[in-house]
Amino acid sequence: MNSKPFVKFSFAGALCALLHWITLADPLAIWHQRNSLSQTNPLFSVVYGNGLFVAVGESGTVLTSPDGIAWSRQNSGTSANLGPIIYGSGVFLVRGPNVLFRSNDGTTWTSSPWAGEEPIDWLDFANDRFFVFAHDLRVNGDHAIIFTSTDSTNWTRFNTGLSGAAGTVAYGNGLYAAVGTGFATVGLTAVPFVLTSTEATTWRGIYFDSPLYWNLSLNDVAFGNGRFVAVGDGANAYSLNGTNWNLALTSLHLDSIAFADGVFVTVGAGTVLTSTDGINWIARDPGGNFGLGGVAYGQNTFVAAGGLGIIVQSDPIVAMGLTRGLSTQLSLTGPSGRTCEINAVDQLLATNNWQTLGTVTLTNSAVSWTDPGSTNKPQRFYRAVLEQ
DSSP: OOOOOOOEEETTTTTEEEEETTBBBGGGGGEEEOOOSSSSSOOOEEEEEEEEEEEEGGGGOOOEEEESOOOOOOOOOOOOOOEEEEETTTTTEEEEEEEEOOOOOOOOEEEOOSSSOOOEEEEEEETEEEEEEEEESSSSSSSEEEEEEEESSSSSEEEEEEEEEEEEEHHHHHHHHEEEEEEEEEOOOOEEEEEEEEESSSSSEEEOGGGTTTTTEEEEEEEEEEEEEEEEEEEEESSSSSHHHHHEEEEEEEEEEEEEETTTEEEETTTTEEESSSSOEEOOOOOOOBBBBEEETTTTEEEEEEGGGGGEOOOOOOOOEEOOOSSSSEEEEEOOOEEEEEEEEESSSOOOOOOEEEEEEEEEEEEEEEEGGGGTOOOEEEEEEEOE
């Protein structure tokens, strides 16, 4: 897979805009190692919520950062391994060994024993509710069990009746889609597994039941750009409707996926990949051959965490929207306080002489800028360049 500039086009009438985000380069091509706490415990998961990145891992490790750059160690109150971590409805929720840890601010944590009938396999949050995934070995094989909650405290148990175990879930187009490991009809061999539901109570199972997919699994799923995208061990998959899935074989081990600003980012064993469609992927260099177990988006940047306490962060992204009128109006969103230069050309050529039209200072909300020179222009291409 060859790296290439990441560009995004939007159209308004005959006018189109080229959105090019950071100093004429692809922000997702550049990743920075951030952890300077002499932290060597492996990190298993990272999430963004309430203005804070929170990473968790081995021996009760909890690290927090407001920007992905400077990190602080927090007291979790345990020496047990923690992960995954999720955020929803104002609550951070972390799995421990048969216990859940909760925090409203990412720094002060309380614990409560898990009261479910089965041990926790994994956690997630989608749409409006928390999910705990488990499996039941006692009744005619291995069945996927799903607990749901709107407050992370009171849980409702659902036995899906489906052979397999799920781990993560995404919501889109009125559908929940969970992924994990199921079993083939012959020999109970492990195969990739998808569960779907409209209300998170009754679930339908989709099995990739073929020797071609034996001993493969799906580890995480995200929804964006009108599609579900799942990644895993030896297999990736995507679906436009959650019912019909396209699965592709891969030699990679991928653990986590996030979607934001029109881009899917997935990480795994020494790997960072990005894609806009879940089909064509670009390999990125995270700066070392270390495993990454989780990825999250916040503050206009992606942050991934993994083995040896490694934390890596992409360059910040500036997103641009366009409204066609008598004069074209641009809307820019990016890291607050940074200056963004606006460039334009009337034709895209092999060699472009971009004209600087002005600069704006980004804030916590979208900044509008109007191009008075766009009047009566049949077309004009724009790019936003984040100044260093």
